[in-house]
Amino acid sequence: MRKKVFTLLLLTVFMLAQFSTASAVAVAGDASITAIPDFSSGTGVDLDWAATGMAAGTKNILVWARVYAAVPVAYDPADCQLIATIIGTSDASGTFAFDFTTTANLNALGTGDQVEFTLSVDDQTCATADVPAIDSVMAVNYVDSDDPYGFRGSPPDVDVTTPAVIEDNRVACNTFELWGVAGDDDVIPDAYSGVGPWNPSVTGTFAVPAPIGADDEVFSWVFSFPSTASGAWSMSIDPEDAIGNTDGFADYYRDGTLLTTVDAAELADCETFSDISGHEDEVYVRYLASLGLISGFADGTFGPDNTLTRAEASALFEKANGYDDTMLPATAPAGCEFTDVAASDWFAGWVWQACDDGFMNGVGGGLFDPNNLLTRGQVVTIIHNIWLNGGGTAGSYLDFAGPSTTLQDEWNNWGDTLRHAAWTDVSIGAFYAYPVIYAYEVGVADGTSATTFSPDQAATRGEFAKMLYRALSRTDNH
Incomplete structure (x- = not known):
């Protein structure tokens, strides 16, 4: 008697398990996100979708979204939206405007937030549909809500x-x-x-x-x-x-x-x-x-x-600084004595002025290197x-x-x-x-x-x- 009861219990557990497995996929059909922009505003995003392998009857294509987290959280039906209702076995596709502002957890997105999306096919709507697995992610989208x-x-x-x-x-x-x-x-x-x-x-x-x-x-x-x-x-x-x-x-x-x-x-x-x-x-x-x-x-x-050359550059910058050749120093200011710049050089005054203004420095060793x-x-x-x-x-x-x-x-x-x-x-x-x-x-x-x-x-x-x-x-x- 005990053996018979035990066998019956096993059969019951097996049947419940089968029922549970069957209810995880309410209807046959595969949906996918075929395109989504890398970035969107904080109010919504357009995503392209497709559905194939439809079973007979009425089916709903649902999109689920959540904010990215290092440790993923479960999808929330309050952040799910109905994309389309399909009657029959025909494949379907289209573009859906997912509205962040109408969701419970995505209506206050800011620049830098990342949103994860996945789709499901169900004979129920969002409130009663099977929630996708926690590791299901078909697409991601960053939010950019700042002006340039x-x-x-x-x-x-x-x-x-x-x-x-x-x-x-x-x-x-x-x-x-x-x-x-x-x-x-x-x-x-x-x-x-x-x-x-x-x-x-x-x-x-x-x-x-x-x-x-x-x-x-x-x-x-x-x-x-x-x-x-x-x-x-x-x-x-x-x-x-x-x-x-x-x-x-x-x-x-x-x-x-x-x-x-x-x-x-x-x-x-x-x-x-x-x-x-x-x-x-x-x-x-x-x-x-x-x-x-x-x-x-x-x-x-x-x-x-x-x-x-460096000498030519000194003249060009000092002209922008309001100088002409009548306003330049005749001798090297303190700290601007370069052994390779002689008073007879055409560029001497320009080099000395650029050095004195702090615009141009020497190259070391007492040299300006004017002709380099x-x-x-x-x-x-x-x-x-x-x-x-x-x-x-x-x-x-x-x-x-x-x-x-x-x-x-x-x-x-x-x-x-x-x-x-x-x-x-x-x-x-x-x-x-x-x-x-x-x-x-x-x-x-x-x-x-x-x-x-x-x-x-x-x-x-x-x-x-x-x-x-x-x-x-x-x-x-x-």
Whole structure:
């Protein structure tokens, strides 16, 4: 009798186990997430789905979501949503807008949160359906709910002494670059969706060409005033990240409401050289030449791909600092006595002034090395030195009391949050390490590849012109 009861109990346990196993999959069918963006806003995300192998009858495709945790928690029916109801055996697919705001545990997501998703096929709706296994994850999605941020750059102004209103600045000649740098990761590098459209707009009496960009978070808009340009005009950007976040406020390069009209000087052609047409750095070279900050050679060329020496660089930076050859020291200031710089050298006064201002140092052993080539790492280091010394002479393009510039307001101001690069050729502790990081981050300098900056490579005259133009550009945060 006991044996018979025992056998009956075993049979009962077996049948219950079979029933339990059968109820774990209510109906036949396989559902999958076929596509989902890497990032979404904090309000929802569109996911593509497909269902195959459907059994007969009525079935529900359900999507389950939860916030990622190092130790996974069970899916909650309160965070489940019904994708579709399918009648019959036909396969199905589509796009579903999962709404975070209507869930119990996902309605307060913030930038950097990661959401895990899985699908199930059931004859029940979310409240009574079988909850997926805790290790079931078909897709993940990061949340980016922050607006992009950064700054915009207008050309170096012809009136370097007016710090008042950036929108009211005037350009030196008819061809120039308006540019900007934006980031989207704030201080959370893994919550980055990327800069998307910049939403540029222009109003005025003339049409301008489409902008170039965005490329690596840098926006560039180069154009020329046509000879017929007149009246007030304005140009603005409103950068947007890759999933649509924007602050919704246009940031003006120049605002026509301030009665900023095109004048005759702005319609004049920029200075030019016989070998600069079509060069990638043409706009920077011609514009700075129009300001008198750089010059070409006696034969009418500029040599944009030529290198330049350390002595030549001292003259170029000091011209931006408001000096001409009548204002230079006749003898070496204290601490700037170099054995390879004689008073009879054409560059002596420029070298001594750059040294006395703290912009350029010697190379050791009492030498300045004036005839050696200036490297890319040295260019950004000199710019960094100008920043460290608080700018330049009053009324010059390097005067930090004048208009806000990239060098004055943006250099080292963003905490390494705008543009990032993992340079393989910039070692920690190198004299140019931080200057390279700052220059790249704020758009003053680009790398020579995705992983190299080439700090020891000789800088070209064209590269120098671009770095100087960008460093001196008037800026405003947005």
